[in-house]
Amino acid sequence: MTKASWLDARQERAWRALQFMQMRLTAHLARDLAAESGLAYQDYVVLVALTDEPEGRLRLFELAEKIGWERSRLSHHVSRMADRGLVTKEKCTSDGRGSFVAVTPLGKKEIEAAAPGHAESVRRLFIDSLTPEQLDAMGDAAQIVLERLSQFDPLPPEQRDDKGSAN
Amino acid sequence: MTKASWLDARQERAWRALQFMQMRLTAHLARDLAAESGLAYQDYVVLVALTDEPEGRLRLFELAEKIGWERSRLSHHVSRMADRGLVTKEKCTSDGRGSFVAVTPLGKKEIEAAAPGHAESVRRLFIDSLTPEQLDAMGDAAQIVLERLSQFDPLPPEQRDDKGSAN
DNA sequence: CTGGAATAGATGACATGTCATCCATGTTTG
DNA sequence: CAAACATGGATGACATGTCATCTATTCCAG
Numbered sequence: 001m002t003k004a005s006w007l008d009a010r011q012e013r014a015w016r017a018l019q020f021m022q023m024r025l026t027a028h029l030a031r032d033l034a035a036e037s038g039l040a041y042q043d044y045v046v047l048v049a050l051t052d053e054p055e056g057r058l059r060l061f062e063l064a065e066k067i068g069w070e071r072s073r074l075s076h077h078v079s080r081m082a083d084r085g086l087v088t089k090e091k092c093t094s095d096g097r098g099s100f101v102a103v104t105p106l107g108k109k110e111i112e113a114a115a116p117g118h119a120e121s122v123r124r125l126f127i128d129s130l131t132p133e134q135l136d137a138m139g140d141a142a143q144i145v146l147e148r149l150s151q152f153d154p155l156p157p158e159q160r161d162d163k164g165s166a167n
Numbered sequence: 168m169t170k171a172s173w174l175d176a177r178q179e180r181a182w183r184a185l186q187f188m189q190m191r192l193t194a195h196l197a198r199d200l201a202a203e204s205g206l207a208y209q210d211y212v213v214l215v216a217l218t219d220e221p222e223g224r225l226r227l228f229e230l231a232e233k234i235g236w237e238r239s240r241l242s243h244h245v246s247r248m249a250d251r252g253l254v255t256k257e258k259c260t261s262d263g264r265g266s267f268v269a270v271t272p273l274g275k276k277e278i279e280a281a282a283p284g285h286a287e288s289v290r291r292l293f294i295d296s297l298t299p300e301q302l303d304a305m306g307d308a309a310q311i312v313l314e315r316l317s318q319f320d321p322l323p324p325e326q327r328d329d330k331g332s333a334n
Numbered sequence: 335c336t337g338g339a340a341t342a343g344a345t346g347a348c349a350t351g352t353c354a355t356c357c358a359t360g361t362t363t364g
Numbered sequence: 365c366a367a368a369c370a371t372g373g374a375t376g377a378c379a380t381g382t383c384a385t386c387t388a389t390t391c392c393a394g
Contacts, residue, residue, distance in 0.1 A: 006286040011294050014306025021309040022189045023235050024316050042350085061372060068190050073351055075374060080350085097359045097372045119173040127178050129315040130308055137304045139181025141297055142188040148296040149191050209380085228342060240381055242344060247380085264342040264389045340391070351380070361370070 025126060032121040037114035042077060043086060044118060047111040050087065050103045057102035059092065086110060192293060199288040204281035209244060210253060211285060214278040217254065217270045224269035226259065253277060 007015060030041040039047070049067050050056055058066065064074045078101050081087045086107035092098035103111070127135060174182060197208040206214070216234050217223055225233065231241045245268050248254045253274035259265035270278070294302060 006283055007289065007294070010299070010306075011290075011302060014302045014309070015289060015293070017306045017309035017313060018189075020235055021312050021316075022185075024313060028316065028319065040350090059372085068187055070352075071373070072353075072375085075372095076351075079374085092372090095360075095372080097357095099373070116173055122174065122182060123178075125316060125319065126182070126312055127174070129312045132177070134304065134308045134311075135178060135181045137301065138308050139177075139184045141301045141305050142181070142184035144301075145188050145293055145296045146184060146191060149188075149195065149292060152195065152292065207380095226342085237382075238343070239345090239383075242342095243381075246344085259342090262342080262390075264387095266343070336394090338391100338393085340389100342389080343387090345384100345386075347383090347385105349380100349382075352378085354375100354377090356375075357373090359371080359373105362368085364365105364367090 028125055029118070029121050033114060033118050036117040037110060039110060039114050043081060044111070044114060046074075046077065046081060046101075047086065047103060047107055048115075050101065051108060051111055055102075056108070057090065057100045059098050059100055061098070063101055081107075195292055196285070196288050200281060200285050203284040204277060206277055206281050210248060211278070211281060213241075213244065213248060213268075214253065214270060214274055215282075217268065218275060218278055222269075223275070224257065224267045226265050226267055228265070230268055248274075 026041065033039055033041055033044060045067050046063070049063055050058060060074060060078065061071060063069075063078075064071050067074075069077075078087060078089065082089055085104055087101050088104055090100040090102055092100055130138070193208065200206055200208055200211060212234050213230070216230055217225060227241060227245065228238060230236075230245075231238050234241075236244075245254060245256065249256055249268075252271055254268050255271055257267040257269055259267055297305070
């Protein structure tokens with residue numbers, strides 16, 4: 001350890017454990033998902049977000065917001081998914097600039113086939129390791145961090161005055 | 168929600184919050200780091216792992232293990248870092264196949280310049296949002312998940328018989 | 335010691351993500 | 365209404381990650 005930062009041992013432990021957990025967990029989940037379906041984890045995220053909508057479709061920017069991706073990443077990825085027939089792009093009539101992404105029947109089929117297995121993986125690899133209390137504690141903590149984070153986030157990357165007074 | 172999986176609402180909430188936290192947090196940290204130093208987050212990880220060692224160097228496979236990366240990813244990335252003069256590769260005398268990666272003075276300088284700012288970001292964006300108890304709880308939980316995970320992990324991706332009896 | 339397996343690492347082809355930029359449309363304001 | 369500006373999205377160049385494969389070495393069984 002020695003350096004690594006100016007976090008104390010405890011903080012450091014927690015921080016590293018979290019990072020490692022995230023890394024390992026997503027690698028594992030992605031592997032399982034790929035093995036049991038033709039979907040990459042990213043495809044899964046997109047498809048869930050879409051099928052989750054009553055219309056089965058969203059404007060690109062809304063979808064990006066919903067899943068927390070950058071616009072351009074989503075644009076690229078949706079194109080690739082469209083090539084594979086998992087989604088389609090539809091022009092938006094009310095706003096000439098925009099488009100919708102919509103799940104196709106194929107996409108729906110794939111996601112429905114993949115979801116139970118994925119959920120099982122999540123349970124097996126993550127949820128089942130923890131008590132409900134621990135899980136809640138993690139969820140609550142994550143929520144809190146997210147809320148704080150959003151106070152910083154919207155700012156254009158410039159005006160951070162660190163030691164400042166606000167918040 | 169409706170579909171999304173076979174997790175109950177609580178589990179789902181926690182799981183999603185964690186994922187989002189991770190995503191936002193690392194994006195933010197990477198942005199801060201890049202703004203304040205010439206380092207990408209990945210560079211930081213590698214350099215910390217190396218400077219953390221008494222010798223300032225590690226075999227590639229050890230480094231990969233330590234930071235949880237795939238070999239090939241590390242190999243590529245170390246090459247790029249070597250091109251930038253942050254690390255060097257040294258032949259291993261005791262094992263003709265292997266090499267060491269070692270921090271260079273430049274790498275050391277950069278990491279030392281970057282570390283305090285990064286630590287500050289971690290504190291500001293993550294640690295300070297939580298009580299010490301919450302932080303510990305997260306760390307402990309992550310540790311537990313990691314340990315369970317390692318029971319699955321070493322298996323070659325094939326022999327998973329899901330509904331099986333083991334564990 | 336020798337032939338086969340395992341290991342360390344490099345490499346190239348390809349998939350994915352990021353960044354800057356561009357275009358078209360929409361929105362605002364004088 | 366027109367000129368400036370903002371927004372949604374696409375795009376191409378480039379950075380990064382993954383996968384399969386290759387080479388060189390080491391290890392191990394006979």
